[in-house]
Amino acid sequence: MTNANDVLSSIQSAFPGAVLDSKVESERRLWATIDSKKILDVCKHLTSKLNFDHYSGAAGVDWIARKEMEVVEIMASHGAHQVVAMLKVKTSRENPSVKSLTGLYWNANWYEREIWEMLGINFEGHPELYPLLLSDELVGVWPWRKDYKGYPDLTTGERAVQITTPEGYTEYHIPPTPAEVEAGTVVVERPKYPSFREREEREIKSDAEMIMHLGPQHAMVPGPFLLDVLVEGERVRKAFLDVGYIHKGIEKIMENRTWLQGITYTDRMCYVASLSNNECYCGAVEKILGLEVPLRAQYIRVILEELSRIQSHLIGTGEFLTLIAGVGYAPWQYMIIDREQIISLIESVTGARLTHTFVRFGGVRNDLPEGFADKCRKVLPYMKSRTEEFIELFEQDPIYHKRMDGVGIIRPDDAKRMGVSGPPLRATGVAYDMRKEDPILVYPELDFKVTTGTKGDSADRIDVRLREMLESIHIIEQCLDKIPEGPIKTDVKVPKKVPVGEAYYRVEDPRGEMGMYVISDGGDKPYRVKVRGPFYATFQTLTPLLEGVYIADAVAIAGSMDGCPSEADR
């Protein structure tokens, strides 16, 4: 199996001088600073020679003290090996610009757009450098740079125009009115690009076509995002996706909160999967701190994360059912009622139903309550029989098969190329699960299978989710048997200030691969937290997937992805 050292030496021998700086953290993590001129060649080499076929994302970092910016490309492989290569490309802070990877990796598109709009790093060769998460008038303020003072910039008054309303309130106006432009109050010129609406209206070719909004407020969307479909009759000819309606700037907020306070923000990214978000953040910080988590705490974490996976899959599947059967469909209510039992189990441990803030650096907040194992052993067999019933129900329903079979097929190669993650990826037959690929906690000691589908259509995606619940139940049962007595927190005192360092930590979220890239500059706050959300990765595949399907199928496909725009937007 290839390890990080092999990868590094392969790059060094193929491109002498391309690696400016490198660090092999472990067998599975490689950190390397790559010459910005050679990054395209290095990536091509990694993909073609070393099986790095998974472009996992990119992060932008503003190193204001060093007067430079950094783009970190995160590369991994779909099962060929377990190395994650973190390739850093440096650029000057005055005129930041790096080469775009969109030519090599289809899914680099959104990651680079986000870095551009947040940090102002230009990507040479990017085909559509338009704002993604931010609204149009915010482009040019580069909010994630370290010298950003808030919007409107009230410290200098450079861009904002203060206006007193007739009611006596003070308002700061941006974008400016023509009169304000004439007065010269607006200094910064914004880049020119077509707006979202202009981009979609360009595509209308005949009178028979129209654009129909499915969102941002629509019965179909699980959270606010805009899915516009260009329809000709009942057929979708093209789909347009606009996200950012629930952008909360969590990554930036976490830079302004202490390490411990950051945990609460990870809850709010996606409240149906808050435990794995907690785990991801705490795991990354533990890695920088070098903390060992006591065995009992590890088991508690695994139990809760798997419980959280079950409830997330239940609500995801249930919501999907309402999309193709209407809210009167009884099994959807059964799923919600069953989910309640799981939620109660988690609540009995964490004290909260959705936003738990339970995981701590080097342990968990509190121990399992008395009688938790007995309660679990009562609920789990019931859950198992119910899940099997659901699987059987959908297997036998002819209308379900008529509606869902062959709808929204993703082929395995496309799924890999487009960076799909989680159940949608596994439904295509690619057994890619972080619990096996990048094992954390006690997962290596547990016996479980990675559930995969065969066809990669909507029915498969639901089937994979339901069978994954069975696996989760199996995992929890093992944990309950194996869990040892002992401390639930590490003995080491966790310092307020985390030493200088960086870590990339991946967990298997209910929706797929969730990664967090955390940088510490030695202060009591994180220097940068980059969240690589699983649904953000799956989200952009909707656009090509919806071309040529019926409206009803478009809704079903979008629903079968188990979307969480809140986590995608962060």
Next chain:
Amino acid sequence: MDLIQSITDFAVQEPAIFALIIGVVGAAVIAAVVNVGAMLVIWGERKVLSDFCNRFGPNRVGGRWGILQLGADAIKLFTKEDIIPGDADKGVYVWAPIVASIATMLVAAAIPFGALHIGGKDVPLVVANMDISAFYVEAALSLMAIAVFMAGYSSNNKYSVLGAFRGIARMIAYEVPMGVCVISVAVMAHSLNLVEIVQSQTLWYAFAQPLGFAIFVIALITDLGRIPFDQSEAEEEIISGYNTEYSGIRWGLLYFQEYNNALLGSILLSLLFLGGWQGPIIPIPILDIVSPLIWLFMKVVIVLWCLIWVRASLFRLRIDQVTDLGWKWMLPLSILNLGWAVLVGSYFA
């Protein structure tokens, strides 16, 4: 006695005016019965559906059964602001709910709501007992399609117009097999009169022509726009379909007509295929008079319950699959059933 005597005298002297008065009174009674019935259907659906879903349903207004919920809803709908979109075709938009109401009332006029067992004979309760009532009812049912299209098209809304087109495509595809099924029944009964069709059912037509029964049930669900055939208002796809822009009592009227139709459709199904009000006479005084009514009521309740059951357990079909099923399967099969009806009917005649 004097009153009855004078009425009879009047009826003999002025038969035309008397018929008119009877018609007007009958219409008022029918309108009241149908609308109250529809309210009960709505309440029943909410209660039964929530039972299927393991929830409570309405349980606050009017005691633990939530029986006054509909009154509260009606008050809310009546007092809501009436919003007409600026770009709507105002005339058509305003008239669409009214046309829908008229359509259901036209159906109700010709449907026998049961019978009274008086002096060893069943006296049917029907306002307009016409010779071709089965045919007429079938025709009047499809008027609803026009109202749906008016509502959807005049709203000037993309969701509405898609819903309207879906509605029309669906109705056309299923009205034809439904009509053929009615004809098959008429062939067996040797009459197009609903009363005579009921009286001719010594063996229920559901057993005499099971294929026709199945097709009629499916076509009826389609006609009523219920799951799995509610594409014209699939809320997860096109918000609310043809009535997206409607609000207040105009929306209420459109919504109400769906349940009116559900009630009338269930009665029609019971009359055509389930033997109508026929059944053993209950040998208890007074109850024996209304026993045909009780039988019909029970059949209608069971049919409605099954419609709700279907809603709780089936997925919605896609519109192309719906029309596909209608034209490629239902129509040929209904014609096959017609052939069967002609064969069997002429053999037993």
